[in-house]
Amino acid sequence: MxxxxxxxxxxxxxxxxxxxxxxxxxxxxxxxxxxxxxxxxxxxxxxxxRTKAALREAVTQRWLDRTAEALSGIVAETDRDPETRLRDWLAGLFAAKRRKAGADPELFATYSVLATEHGGVVSDHLTELTEQLTRIIQAGVDTGAFTTADPLTSATAVFQATGRFHDPGYAKEWEQPGAQGEFEAVVDLLVRGLRG
Amino acid sequence: MxxxxxxxxxxxxxxxxxxxxxxxxxxxxxxxxxxxxxxxxxxxxxxxxRTKAALREAVTQRWLDRTAEALSGIVAETDRDPETRLRDWLAGLFAAKRRKAGADPELFATYSVLATEHGGVVSDHLTELTEQLTRIIQAGVDTGAFTTADPLTSATAVFQATGRFHDPGYAKEWEQPGAQGEFEAVVDLLVRGLRG
DNA sequence: CAGCTGACAGATTTCAATATCTGTCATTCC
DNA sequence: GGAATGACAGATATTGAAATCTGTCAGCTG
The missing domain is CATH 1.10.10.60 (Homeodomain-like)
Structure with missing residues (x-):
């Protein structure tokens, strides 16, 4: 035809x-x-x-959803050790962001602008990621690997404490020499804190 | 006369x-x-x-120096318990930033712009603050309160992990209801991590 | 007739002319 | 004579008129 x-x-x-x-x-x-x-x-x-803003919001959501989906696999691997999964999840988030920012800096900057324009979808995205983290930490509490009164509070704390390594505002610093070491130092400290 | x-x-x-x-x-x-x-x-x-930029840089440095000086007192109180001093230092930094941002939001926003314009003095300021933190953590290692292979690395990690509570880019969120609780959750996790 | 078009009004952006600012320096003032 | 001035050239910012864009909708098209 x-x-x-x-x-x-x-x-x-x-x-x-x-x-x-x-x-x-x-x-x-x-x-x-x-x-x-x-x-x-x-x-x-x-x-x-309906509007240009709705179109931009939809394209932003699509972009954020890809990141969240890529990480959800680690959450689902319930047969693996929670501490390792937590480290892999955080390292995966950092690596994905750093890769995107490095591969196409202009598109990354563009999406960063879109993200600040559409706080609502970003907020949902952050909630989704914090939920994923909460499930991994809860698994750690269940196996006795972690100690915390409230997994959601701890997940929020871990997510915020690692903000420098996933918040687009810090993208310039992700390629600097010490960044990977600084990331690992923060994660080590947080994991030690969770072990209690 | x-x-x-x-x-x-x-x-x-x-x-x-x-x-x-x-x-x-x-x-x-x-x-x-x-x-x-x-x-x-x-x-x-x-x-x-010599130039307008030099004038702006000098006024920026003056502003940053005031913050660093206010906190240096806590570092000097070597007779007090290091863990308490660490908590006080972090809480003092957060409170000072939040107070400035709340009291005169426009001036705070102005200085935030100046700070991004003059990366050099900001960098020096952050080095100074990290040094202060390092001295407190070193004191904790000396008394056995903290365990860490490298106090400077730990201080950098603590400072970066609490970035959301002192980086001007997050100023909008400092006044939101949950902020104080989230700050305390992050500090608790980090202190637990330092205790090792 | 479901989906697409293009003309339109009001909002926003662009662009070029105009005004202001930065940084210098020969001259003035105390 | 050391500090301050103000005219000046080039750079930067402001302004308002013209161009473009957003969002709507009556009518076209397959």
Whole structure:
């Protein structure tokens, strides 16, 4: 059959939006640009997303969800030692962020701007990650590896204490020589604290 | 004797600069404004500071030095228990930052901008604070309260892990309900880790 | 008729002319 | 004579008019 125009879906729009953001940056990426990239009028984009802000929010959520999903595997490996899983989870988060920031700094900076624009989805993302951490710490309490009165409080503390190694605001420092060692020192201290 | 025009000193210029920054903000504060506030020509200001950047850097350093000096007292109290001093030092840093940010948010935001403009003095400031922390932790190792292979590494880890409670970038969150509790949870975890 | 288009009003951004500022230095003032 | 001034050139910031964008919707198209 002859090549037919693919249907305009939300997913295709999000892909085009990411591409436009990569090319133009957050300040200059317009809905008209996205429509042009798809070969449709900008009115069609508004059929799928009520506002430009909603479109940007959706593309931001998509990006954050990828990170959360990549880490959820470690949470699910309930046969493995909780302390090792905790270390792997934190190292995985740091490595993923550092890799993204290093591989395409401009796109990373763009998503950092989008994230500050859409506090709501970021907040949900952080809640999701803290939940994952809570499950690993709870597993450690169950095996006796960790001691804590409240796994959620401890998970929040661990997540916040490692903020320097996952908060995009610190991205510049992730490539500096001492960063990996500093990360390990913080994790060691926190793990020792959890062992109680 | 009759009231005479006070001599134009670097200190008077720094005071006027802070006032101009408070009034106009970092983007609109000019050297001409500072000179006008002092009733002199802007050429006279350039006699004391080579460039506008040097003037801004000096006023930034002055501000950072006040924080470091306020905390140095706790380091000097060598007769007190190191764990308590560590907790007091961290709580003092958090309280001082939170108070400044709450009392005059615009001036605080202004100094935050200046700080990012002048990485060098900030870097020195952070080194100074980490040194203070190192001395407290070393005291704890000496009394047997703390266990660590390297007090400087541990001090760096403690300082970075508490970044959310002193880095100006997080100022908005310091006034939120849970902040004090989250701070205490992080400090408890870190202190437990230091006890080893 | 479900989805797409493009003209439109109001909001936002761009751009170039204009004004202000930075940093220098020959001259003035005490 | 040491400190201060103010005119100046080049750099930076402000402003307002013109261009573009956002979001809507009546009508087109397959």
């Amino acid at each position: 002859a090549p037919t125009t693919p249907t305009l879906t939300a997913e295709r729009i999000l892909e085009a939006t990411e591409e436009v953001l990569r090319r133009h940056g957050p300040a200059k990426a317009t809905v008209v640009d996205v429509a042009r990239a798809l070969g449709v009028s900008h009115g069609s984009v508004y059929r799928h997303f | 009759a009231p005479t025009t006070p001599t134009l000193t670097a200190e008077r210029i720094l005071e006027a600069t802070e006032e101009v920054l408070r009034r106009h903000g970092p983007a609109k504060a000019t050297v001409v404004d500072v000179a006008r506030a002092l009733g002199v020509s802007h050429g006279s200001v350039y006699r004391h500071f």
